[in-house]
Amino acid sequence: MKTKLYVNSANLTAGITMKDAQSFESNNMALHACENTSLIVENRRKLADYLRIRLTDFVCANQTHSANFYRVEKDEKGRGSTDIEHAVADTDALYTFEPNILLAAFAADCVPVLLYNETKGLIGAVHSGWQGTVKEVTLKLFNHLKNEENCRPEDFHVHIGAALSQEKFEVDRDVYLKFKALGYADDFMYYKDSTGKYHIDSQLTVKRQCELAGIPSGHISIDRTCTFMNPDGFSYREDKRAGRHMGFIVRRA
Template identity: 60%
Template structure:
């Protein structure tokens, strides 16, 4: 199984799947981007085997570029794993305190955020495309975790996964204005006079949101692999029929 592992110790495992031309649909992991659901299931089963888990341990959401999040319980295990329709609806971030639950997030240019809490074992994933970023899904998630779950920002470690680079993320003024309105993204944008387009660093904007939430900068890691440029990447901007990466995190338990 072609994956990139960000952490793998006795407590946590987290990583992302990569594009693999040897696999069905190049190792696509998402039903909504597939031609044959059975290909996605086959690819996911290979991932499950590599992690020594069952497919019924997976939990995924039906992502809509919202700012909605969901606390996953044991009752949610298996949702969206083998049938897309059973995924948690209209949700772009998941978190749980349960062990042996593999939280999943799907991207092909958007920013995946994977996090784990060293103190209480809480884990989560966030799907932050540019729409999620301007809706501040990451800030809202961590605000909730602080207020409702009693988490301390300093206990979190965060991995920002591979995404579309600033070089390749060019937008018109309508999107630029939304990022400008955040009030803290100016240094992550530039204007290209030749093409009349703005270029935005979505990853660094999300990193700034994490810092605003109180996460220590040294506990935030960026994977600067560009999904458009890298042969390991699925890029929707490059190919509207592109598959999806699956970013995952799980806390090991007995």
């Protein structure tokens, strides 16, 4: 079970699964992008065993590149863990105050964002593809947590997971203009004359969104693994049939 752990303490584990030729479908974790759903469930079961929790502790969403977020309650354990039908619908950010629930975010080039607030006992997982980044899903979640859940931004820690690098994230002018309209992404973009393409650093754009929400820069880490260039990465840009990593976070009671 190939994983990268960003946090691994007695009461908190956060990380991301990686591509692994020794596992079913190379350790693909996504039921919405697979060849055999039963094998994906088995991969998830192995991850649960590795983390010493149960598969029925997982909560997954049907991601739609939205800016929608959802608070997961205790009785929702297991949603989307073994099937798509019961996953949280039309949602790209999950958070919970409940212990012993694993929150998942699936990505193959998109930016997974894992967050926790030990003071409040809150964890969260965000899927921020370029569309979600333009819609500011991470910033909107943090503003909600500050305004509606009475969280202090300085109490958060954020891990931005492996994603497509700026070198490989090349786009046309229409996408560039959407990022430029944010008003704070100019430093994270450049134009390449030889190809006529713009290159965007989506991870640093998400980091800036965290900072705009008041998260201290020192509380934000970035995994600079490029999902296209690294052999352990799933890349939709490289292969439209690619599997998905799972960014995950769980707080133990």
